[in-house]
Amino acid sequence: MFIVCVGIDYRTMPIDLREQITFDKEELEKAHQALSDEKSILEDVILSTCERTEIYAVVDQVHTSRYYIKRFLSNWFDFDMDQLADYLVLRTGEKALRHLFEVASGLDSPDVGEAQILGQVKNAFFTAQKADTVGVLFNHLFQQVITFAKWTHSEYKINEHAETSTQAGIHQIKENLQTLDDKTLTIIGAGTMSQQALLNTSTMGFGKTILVNRTVSRAEKVVDEMDLDVAVKPLDKLPDILTNSDAVISAVSVKQPIFSTEWVNQNKEKLNNITFVDLGVPRNLSTFREISNCDYFDMDGLAKIVTDNHDEKMHLVNEVKQHVPDEVEDYFLWQKKLNVVPVIRQLREQAVDIQSNVYDSLLKKLPDLDEHEQKVIRKHMKSIVNQMLKEPIKEIKEISTSEDADKYLDLLKVIFKLDA
Numbered sequence: 001m002f003i004v005c006v007g008i009d010y011r012t013m014p015i016d017l018r019e020q021i022t023f024d025k026e027e028l029e030k031a032h033q034a035l036s037d038e039k040s041i042l043e044d045v046i047l048s049t050c051e052r053t054e055i056y057a058v059v060d061q062v063h064t065s066r067y068y069i070k071r072f073l074s075n076w077f078d079f080d081m082d083q084l085a086d087y088l089v090l091r092t093g094e095k096a097l098r099h100l101f102e103v104a105s106g107l108d109s110p111d112v113g114e115a116q117i118l119g120q121v122k123n124a125f126f127t128a129q130k131a132d133t134v135g136v137l138f139n140h141l142f143q144q145v146i147t148f149a150k151w152t153h154s155e156y157k158i159n160e161h162a163e164t165s166t167q168a169g170i171h172q173i174k175e176n177l178q179t180l181d182d183k184t185l186t187i188i189g190a191g192t193m194s195q196q197a198l199l200n201t202s203t204m205g206f207g208k209t210i211l212v213n214r215t216v217s218r219a220e221k222v223v224d225e226m227d228l229d230v231a232v233k234p235l236d237k238l239p240d241i242l243t244n245s246d247a248v249i250s251a252v253s254v255k256q257p258i259f260s261t262e263w264v265n266q267n268k269e270k271l272n273n274i275t276f277v278d279l280g281v282p283r284n285l286s287t288f289r290e291i292s293n294c295d296y297f298d299m300d301g302l303a304k305i306v307t308d309n310h311d312e313k314m315h316l317v318n319e320v321k322q323h324v325p326d327e328v329e330d331y332f333l334w335q336k337k338l339n340v341v342p343v344i345r346q347l348r349e350q351a352v353d354i355q356s357n358v359y360d361s362l363l364k365k366l367p368d369l370d371e372h373e374q375k376v377i378r379k380h381m382k383s384i385v386n387q388m389l390k391e392p393i394k395e396i397k398e399i400s401t402s403e404d405a406d407k408y409l410d411l412l413k414v415i416f417k418l419d420a
Helices: 025-036 062-077 081-085 093-104 116-130 136-156 165-177 192-201 216-226 235-242 261-271 286-291 299-365 371-399 405-415
Strands: 002-009 041-048 052-059 089-092 184-188 208-213 231-234 247-250 275-278 295-297
Touching (some): 002 093, 041 136, 052 093, 089 093, 093 116, 093 299, 116 136, 165 192
Antiparallel strands (some): 002 089
């Protein structure tokens, strides 16, 4: 049996074609059944996201399975097989496993280290379980992959190293404020960058979020489309809103700072405890930096943070990648030991049968034993069997990973008359 990964991703296929090869959640169970009906496919998991569609499969033949997986995708999406072949990537064995570990850990995503893909891998596995298209090999593999990916996110926190100015600014706010449930965030503007900030902060747990914009109807439309619980206020209310805010993100197109030097001077005491993220060019809030003692981050400051984050992120990615070969090796070692499980089980059953027969024979010869004496004898007989089997079973497990494993196991079965 072999493990293969066949699929397309954001690197190999243009988005106008890639978007045609994604599975709807509602059809995945049927897709699993159709795929498992194809020749050579023994187990399968379908991972389908906006960035990739990949099929992981346990197969009896590599090249035969590639053809049938390609045929399945072509039929399902009504695609020409030759056109699809230009973009399909086949990974087998160690490469397939290494790819799966890196995908689940976010190392293969456009936003390196992102955690969302782990949830998508888990859902793909659970869907395959529900469709009954995974067995012993993939049950173990995907549980190991999920555990490893969870550990990497917890241990390395790669996704916390922002790689955009907006993300970097939000991270600075989070670091400064620590707890957010009683804090007020004000976002100025309703353009692209403000919308991104609104989206990124929507799940952070701010006590209150206010969107301020010159055109209130435009801001209301943005909030409605995102389906967020955000207060919308006109720009002329900003001075009062500002002095009651804990953090401010501004991204509007203006040639002069929004607030005058005079206003900032009059209110600087109230402004000192506010964290300002200025995404505007020209800068929207530069007068705050010049006059007050507030925490202020503009695009140049954030750009340096992003650069430093990128370098640190790549360092962490390389550290995580160094763990992947060990995970792959552990999986293959576990897989090799599968051959000995029936042998060990039958050896134990045989020993237990002998113990039971001897015990029954002993009771017939010593009918006057009381309950306590019987219990002591039974306990010691069981201990003898366990001690006798302990070292042989340990050696059998070691042998199972050697190149001559099959030869040794065959000899063991002959010696003990096992039919496992």
